[in-house]
Amino acid sequence: MNRFITTLKNIFEIEELRTRILNTLLFITVFRLGTAIVLPGVDPKRLNLNPQGLLGLLDTFLGGAFSKASIFALGIMPYISASIAIQLLTLALPYFQKMQKEGESGRKKLNQITRILTIFVTAVQAMTYIRTTIPADALLIDRGLFTISSLFILTAGTIFCMWLGEKITDKGIGNGISMIIMIGIVSRFPGAIAGEAMSRGSAQLLIFVLEIVALYFVVMGAVVLTQAVRRIPIQYAKQVIGNKVVGGQRQYLPLKLNAAGVMPIIFAQALMFIPTYVASLFAEKSDFAAGVQNAFQTYTTWQYNLLFGLLIIIFTFFYTAISVNPNQIADDMKRSGGFIPGVKPGFATSEYIGLVLDRITLPGAVMLAIVAILPAIANLLGMTTGFAQFFGGTSLLIMVGVVLDTLQQIESYLLMRRYEGLMKSGRIQGRTETVAA
Incomplete structure (x- = not known):
């Protein structure tokens, strides 16, 4: 404290x-x-x-x-x-x-x-x-x-x-x-907590406490999903410029486990009205269409969440593919004299980065899909709709991402103030790890 x-x-x-x-x-x-x-x-x-x-x-x-x-x-x-x-x-x-x-x-x-x-x-x-x-x-x-x-x-x-x-x-x-x-x-969070507490009452106080504990672990999981990276080591060749030798440093290329952020959930959510709309056109003539309409009218059915999760996984791969370009990364590394140890520069580097990206995108996409359907699971377990929305989905990921970004900016101001004091005293403590852009 x-x-x-x-x-x-x-x-x-x-x-x-x-x-x-x-x-x-x-x-x-x-x-x-x-x-x-x-x-x-x-x-x-x-x-x-x-x-x-x-x-x-x-x-x-x-x-x-x-x-x-x-x-x-x-x-x-x-x-x-x-x-x-x-x-x-x-x-x-x-x-x-x-x-x-x-x-x-x-x-x-x-x-x-x-x-x-x-x-x-x-x-x-x-x-x-x-x-x-x-x-x-x-x-x-x-x-x-x-x-x-x-x-x-x-x-x-x-x-x-x-x-x-x-x-x-x-x-x-x-x-x-x-x-x-x-x-x-x-x-809306204070109102959601108050509504959940009132719905539980004093008789179910223990259940409400367990829900708060579960929410804490869900938030921690969202932080891990947002912050997790796979670091690829990059070595820069030494170069002689004038009378000085520069380069030779080892840096890291950070590839995020969830490079797509919340965009796959938003895209998938935007398409989830299509099954209900199409089925409503044939609901009067077909019992199957009427069943599809009923299944996709609420977000708590297993059919809705199965399709929702699959769309999120697909859009995660799609958005990651268009937002992270291994060829461009490999070309930038080659121009700056950097290379991945054990991997040839150029096309081989691009293939290696793409392979690593595919391997980390699949678990990231599955975790993102799980986070997205958690509100439906929480609602089925008896939580109020308003409180269940904070157990996952876009809302939770946006809150976690914004808070982490804001805290990083505040920390940078504190570090700059600390560095100024260290430079004035002439002492250097600790070591800053460099990260490749």
């Missing part, structure tokens, strides 16, 4: 870090206040929205803003959709590939294109949200006037959330976009 208090004291002694943390808290407060403001013309008392499936996942990311018909009802999600689209275009089209390789100027152009695309995506999603989600009996004004005004308000709300995310990244701590999503998820 004393060490924890000392760490907090050290954090707030660093002026820049203290300012960034306070800025982050300010921006997060503004975002949470915005999620509580209902769209003009809507009676919140008549709203009875209970989104399920992908819409329920979206409502979780937005901290309930979607179901409240808030001005931030779409939140940052249109920007995420636009970013994924631009990322896929970067992998598929030479024009975007060339732009990505232009350095800082290319990155600014891609960001500008992403912002423009976000406006169009938000407009389409806002129109769909207004027409299909807001019930007519909850409106206090004319439907046409409400549609026009809400279209502009929802679009402006998403742009404002995007601006908040960028400000958190620039002036605060951590990745702003991820931070906003995490705050939306965490905001």
Whole structure:
């Protein structure tokens, strides 16, 4: 406990870090206040929205803003959709590939294109949200006037959330976009715990304690899945530059066990409505189609989770293949004079990296699929739906990833402060292990 208090004291002694943390808290407060403001013309008392499936996942990311018909009802999600689209275009089209390789100027152009695309995506999603989600009996004004005004308000709300995310990244701590999503998820955690505790009551207090312990181990497992890497040793040849001999160092190429992150779960979740939709077209004429529709209407059936897990494994391999390029890694190593001991540079190195990547991707994909279906298992064991959602899935992985990234940035500030003191005293303690980029 004393060490924890000392760490907090050290954090707030660093002026820049203290300012960034306070800025982050300010921006997060503004975002949470915005999620509580209902769209003009809507009676919140008549709203009875209970989104399920992908819409329920979206409502979780937005901290309930979607179901409240808030001005931030779409939140940052249109920007995420636009970013994924631009990322896929970067992998598929030479024009975007060339732009990505232009350095800082290319990155600014891609960001500008992403912002423009976000406006169009938000407009389409806002129109769909207004027409299909807001019930007519909850409106206090004319439907046409409400549609026009809400279209502009929802679009402006998403742009404002995007601006908040960028400000958190620039002036605060951590990745702003991820931070906003995490705050939306965490905001529902106290209510979920309270709901689970009330459902158990005093008679089942021991069961509630065991659930909290199980949640702790699930979180630790998610941390392992997020942080686990396979390090490939890289040796750099010695070179004579002038009168100095440089190089000859051994570094490591870290390949993550889960290089795809949460994207496979998001992609798989987006496709899980297809079996229900297709089966509903033939449900009246076919008993088999009616059975399929019933099986995929809820996320707790074994059919749903089997297909969900298989899609996650497939998308994990797919996303890893497009995000990690062994050929490019091998070429970069060859140009910088690096090689893997016992492996020839060039094509052989690319094959070796690809083989290692395939071997670690399979267990990573299986573990990711298990984490994704844990909420369904928790719900079947009697936990409330809100509390079960924190036992795995996208919500847990996003929270773990954002927290770890934020802690790493805070730690870097503390290390820089420590290094300055060591350099002034002229002493060097410990050794920093180098990692190949």
